[in-house]
Amino acid sequence: MHDAPAAIVIHGTLLHTPVFGEVEVLAGALISVTSDGRIATVCPQNSPRHPEILSSAREAGTLTELRPGQYLLPGFVDLHIHAPQWPQMGKALEMPLNEWLQQRTFPLEAKYDDIDFARQSYESLVDNLLANGTTTAAYFGTVHVAATTLLADIAHDKGQRAIIGKVAMDNIDECPEFYRDNSTTAGLDGTRELIEHINAIPNNGRPLVLPAVTPRFIPSCTDEMLHGLAQIVSEYGCHVQTHCSESDWEHQYVIDRHGMKDTQSLDRIGLLTGKTILAHSNLIDDEDMSTIKARASSVAHCPLSNLYFSHSVFPLRKALDSGLKVGLGTDISGGPSPSILHNCQSAIGVSRALEDGVNPRMAADDRGTPESRIDFREAFWMATVGGANALGLKVGQFRQDFEFDAVLVDTGVAGSNLVVWENLDSPDDILQKIIYNADRQNIKNVWVQGRQVRA
Amino acid sequence: MHDAPAAIVIHGTLLHTPVFGEVEVLAGALISVTSDGRIATVCPQNSPRHPEILSSAREAGTLTELRPGQYLLPGFVDLHIHAPQWPQMGKALEMPLNEWLQQRTFPLEAKYDDIDFARQSYESLVDNLLANGTTTAAYFGTVHVAATTLLADIAHDKGQRAIIGKVAMDNIDECPEFYRDNSTTAGLDGTRELIEHINAIPNNGRPLVLPAVTPRFIPSCTDEMLHGLAQIVSEYGCHVQTHCSESDWEHQYVIDRHGMKDTQSLDRIGLLTGKTILAHSNLIDDEDMSTIKARASSVAHCPLSNLYFSHSVFPLRKALDSGLKVGLGTDISGGPSPSILHNCQSAIGVSRALEDGVNPRMAADDRGTPESRIDFREAFWMATVGGANALGLKVGQFRQDFEFDAVLVDTGVAGSNLVVWENLDSPDDILQKIIYNADRQNIKNVWVQGRQVRA
Numbered sequence: 001m002h003d004a005p006a007a008i009v010i011h012g013t014l015l016h017t018p019v020f021g022e023v024e025v026l027a028g029a030l031i032s033v034t035s036d037g038r039i040a041t042v043c044p045q046n047s048p049r050h051p052e053i054l055s056s057a058r059e060a061g062t063l064t065e066l067r068p069g070q071y072l073l074p075g076f077v078d079l080h081i082h083a084p085q086w087p088q089m090g091k092a093l094e095m096p097l098n099e100w101l102q103q104r105t106f107p108l109e110a111k112y113d114d115i116d117f118a119r120q121s122y123e124s125l126v127d128n129l130l131a132n133g134t135t136t137a138a139y140f141g142t143v144h145v146a147a148t149t150l151l152a153d154i155a156h157d158k159g160q161r162a163i164i165g166k167v168a169m170d171n172i173d174e175c176p177e178f179y180r181d182n183s184t185t186a187g188l189d190g191t192r193e194l195i196e197h198i199n200a201i202p203n204n205g206r207p208l209v210l211p212a213v214t215p216r217f218i219p220s221c222t223d224e225m226l227h228g229l230a231q232i233v234s235e236y237g238c239h240v241q242t243h244c245s246e247s248d249w250e251h252q253y254v255i256d257r258h259g260m261k262d263t264q265s266l267d268r269i270g271l272l273t274g275k276t277i278l279a280h281s282n283l284i285d286d287e288d289m290s291t292i293k294a295r296a297s298s299v300a301h302c303p304l305s306n307l308y309f310s311h312s313v314f315p316l317r318k319a320l321d322s323g324l325k326v327g328l329g330t331d332i333s334g335g336p337s338p339s340i341l342h343n344c345q346s347a348i349g350v351s352r353a354l355e356d357g358v359n360p361r362m363a364a365d366d367r368g369t370p371e372s373r374i375d376f377r378e379a380f381w382m383a384t385v386g387g388a389n390a391l392g393l394k395v396g397q398f399r400q401d402f403e404f405d406a407v408l409v410d411t412g413v414a415g416s417n418l419v420v421w422e423n424l425d426s427p428d429d430i431l432q433k434i435i436y437n438a439d440r441q442n443i444k445n446v447w448v449q450g451r452q453v454r455a
Numbered sequence: 456m457h458d459a460p461a462a463i464v465i466h467g468t469l470l471h472t473p474v475f476g477e478v479e480v481l482a483g484a485l486i487s488v489t490s491d492g493r494i495a496t497v498c499p500q501n502s503p504r505h506p507e508i509l510s511s512a513r514e515a516g517t518l519t520e521l522r523p524g525q526y527l528l529p530g531f532v533d534l535h536i537h538a539p540q541w542p543q544m545g546k547a548l549e550m551p552l553n554e555w556l557q558q559r560t561f562p563l564e565a566k567y568d569d570i571d572f573a574r575q576s577y578e579s580l581v582d583n584l585l586a587n588g589t590t591t592a593a594y595f596g597t598v599h600v601a602a603t604t605l606l607a608d609i610a611h612d613k614g615q616r617a618i619i620g621k622v623a624m625d626n627i628d629e630c631p632e633f634y635r636d637n638s639t640t641a642g643l644d645g646t647r648e649l650i651e652h653i654n655a656i657p658n659n660g661r662p663l664v665l666p667a668v669t670p671r672f673i674p675s676c677t678d679e680m681l682h683g684l685a686q687i688v689s690e691y692g693c694h695v696q697t698h699c700s701e702s703d704w705e706h707q708y709v710i711d712r713h714g715m716k717d718t719q720s721l722d723r724i725g726l727l728t729g730k731t732i733l734a735h736s737n738l739i740d741d742e743d744m745s746t747i748k749a750r751a752s753s754v755a756h757c758p759l760s761n762l763y764f765s766h767s768v769f770p771l772r773k774a775l776d777s778g779l780k781v782g783l784g785t786d787i788s789g790g791p792s793p794s795i796l797h798n799c800q801s802a803i804g805v806s807r808a809l810e811d812g813v814n815p816r817m818a819a820d821d822r823g824t825p826e827s828r829i830d831f832r833e834a835f836w837m838a839t840v841g842g843a844n845a846l847g848l849k850v851g852q853f854r855q856d857f858e859f860d861a862v863l864v865d866t867g868v869a870g871s872n873l874v875v876w877e878n879l880d881s882p883d884d885i886l887q888k889i890i891y892n893a894d895r896q897n898i899k900n901v902w903v904q905g906r907q908v909r910a
């Protein structure tokens with residue numbers, strides 16, 4: 001198959017981080033993409049095959065030449081988004097979690113009973129995330145089956161790679177009457193219906209959209225619901241996504257109700273699998289980390305939302321050093337930005353806050369947690385390779401046989417805060433500047449599975 | 456004078472924060488600006504004079520009608536920028552302060568001996584800051600008189616309100632041979648030369664550009680230099696800007712050398728005045744706060760750079776509650792963003808980190824510093840009124856006789872992350888969304904002293 005003519009050949013500088021903490025710069029490389037959207041070859045400038053591939057592509061009219069100042073990056077992976085909270089992004093961040101949920105968030109999510117509202121919101125969301133370079137998104141929907149299947153259709157039609165779940169929440173003690181599953185059975189049946197719907201979307205054998213069993217978090221679900229969802233997971237082998245030990249209240253709630261921590265409870269029930277994404281996980285201890293690692297589950301680190309709703313910073317470095325799979329999540333709208341690059345900035349920033357501490361009235365030596373920081377290379381790895389590993393997808397780097405999910409960043413856009421100085425900036429500097437100051441204006445093209453999804 | 460016909464009349468919704476913590480929304484208001492750039496009147500929609508002002512302005516052709524979704528905000532005040540570090544913005548943030556200074560920053564600043572390089576960099580800087588809505592900027596220059604006078608000329612010509620200082624640094628123990636004042640006398644003479652140059656720039660009696668005596672920080676200056684600068688301050692009555700108790704190293708250095716803390720030492724020397732701006736000031740204690748308050752000096756809080764170089768978070772809330780004047784600084788390039796709105800986000804975020812604490816392995820009650828947070832209204836106040844108060848300027852709010860420094864934010868720009876939902880967002884929500892997701896695309900117009908400086 002790799003000998004078939006490439007559908008797209010891009011010639012220019014590729015920046016990616018296949019190895020944690022290292023930027024690989026492939027200047028003047030050629031990347032060839034098959035007609036079904038896989039990377040056929042990545043040919044470095046000094047390869048003997050380079051001239052031939054270049055001239056064939058030119059002849060075939062499949063060549064795209066990057067201009068100076070343009071860079072091809074892997075597409076970004078967002079491991080945690082509340083799709084229905086899109087209209088609330090960037091507001092209500094001053095509210096305590098419980099008020100925020102009961103007064104703002106649940107009433108907003110309840111509106112997705114209205115399919116027209118759902119369509120307007122979800123189309124806006126997917127368009128905006130693609131424009132920000134998010135080629136893969138893991139979405140929590142609402143309790144509504146219709147709105148959530150619509151989200152799956154929209155993601156598929158617009159060409160975004162997505163993991164999508166109908167939120168399960170049937171515990172009448174924690175969920176308001178106006179917004180919860182009508183019954184445990186209704187929640188389970190709805191979950192099955194969404195999975196069947198997504199699995200039936202026509203695809204080329206490598207589906208863009210995948211279903212996820214999605215208990216909101218343990219407090220919102222009855223034990224019957226949790227066990228029912230675990231049964232569904234065992235039948236379909238699909239992804240699982242939920243919140244884990246996000247805040248002090250939630251962490252303690254689970255201990256009080258189940259006599260054990262989130263990871264132990266999820267594990268016992270059968271919801272901790274190699275395809276489980278645990279959002280936040282701020283309060284996990286060493287034992288939890290071992291459990292997560294043993295099950296090959298993943299963590300979605302949401303650095304911006306850590307500041308507003310977690311009352312602490314996820315011990316990212318420790319998790320990475322312990323061998324956990326970790327990627328980044330925007331947590332819209334607990335986090336106020338749709339951009340994974342902004343979340344890279346924030347992941348670096350909060351890791352520094354954790355390492356150095358924050359309280360200036362304490363002695364420097366007592367203030368922080370040594371060896372907690374990450375740098376821009378590690379943040380970018382999380383935004384791409386880390387997210388891909390968390391979801392078990394062949395994306396996030398430029399490598400033969402991987403999916404061609406990519407972002408073209410143009411550092412030469414006039415009227416942008418990304419200012420590159422040719423004689424002063426190395427390729428590593430340029431990647432760091434992209435992380436800190438590229439915005440969606442600089443993202444000129446986005447491809448998912450070889451399809452250009454933003455012109 | 457206020458009866459003379461207005462040169463500009465803008466009709467639309469004004470958002471500002473004249474009172475700390477409160478958003479004032481003036482829907483359908485008329486703001487009239489004199490030909491010399493002052494606010495003549497702010498006329499609310501329900502005023503009996505409204506129809507007359509509106510129709511006169513329409514007749515005179517001086518009316519600008521804001522479209523739905525457009526908002527007029529006060530221009531932003533940036534209290535701390537290292538102008539020469541503009542090319543370094545967004546990189547080298549992973550380096551420790553000392554390496555960063557010696558290996559990257561001093562060599563970069565030394566390049567401003569080349570006036571062509573200085574012109575290229577400073578023109579780019581001022582253009583970019585204006586495009587981000589920064590109508591007032593307090594700039595550290597370099598040791599070079601020529602480059603720093605050029606920066607003053609560029610700010611004046613482009614119409615940015617600016618406080619500008621030639622950096623004084625003559626201590627051979629702390630400053631490298633390739634980048635320092637040639638002698639104490641040279642540093643003092645250069646400081647005078649810059650002040651005289653700026654004071655001679657023709658103006659309408661309300662100068663746009665003002666000079667500042669600018670000892671880099673105590674470690675970089677000899678005592679002779681510090682005392683000489685204080686003499687200059689007493690002669691010219693100009694602004695002073697310096698770094699204060701930014702990091703553990705610097706804070707201890709001053710104690711070791713002078714036997715007292717930064718504020719005490721600056722005060723004793725005569726550098727703590729009602730026109731002094733102290734950058735960072737992370738490690739100031741209650742006594743320092745009293746001293747700063749007694750002298751009516753100000754603090755430039757630089758929240759983004761706190762994370763990279765201060766190893767702690769400035770106790771902002773405590774400073775505000777103690778009656779200190781505090782505004783925001785980007786600290787380019789110790790901070791990676793040119794946007795005061797980004798720094799509002801960060802000021803909120805780091806205040807939450809300080810309040811809640813960051814280390815999840817500590818008990819919730821022991822983790823943080825209660826009552827440290829600010830919200831978006833307070834952050835916006837700091838970005839406008841707080842900065843204005845710090846500098847003693849009549850800017851930062853829409854009020855008769857104040858300077859017309861303003862920003863037109865358009866929430867309806869296609870391809871922006873600022874998404875407003877007409878039926879769901881209140882004016883306060885809109886301001887919060889502007890803070891979190893407006894970028895320079897949304898800033899359609901910028902005025903300083905009534906002059907449109909960005910079309």
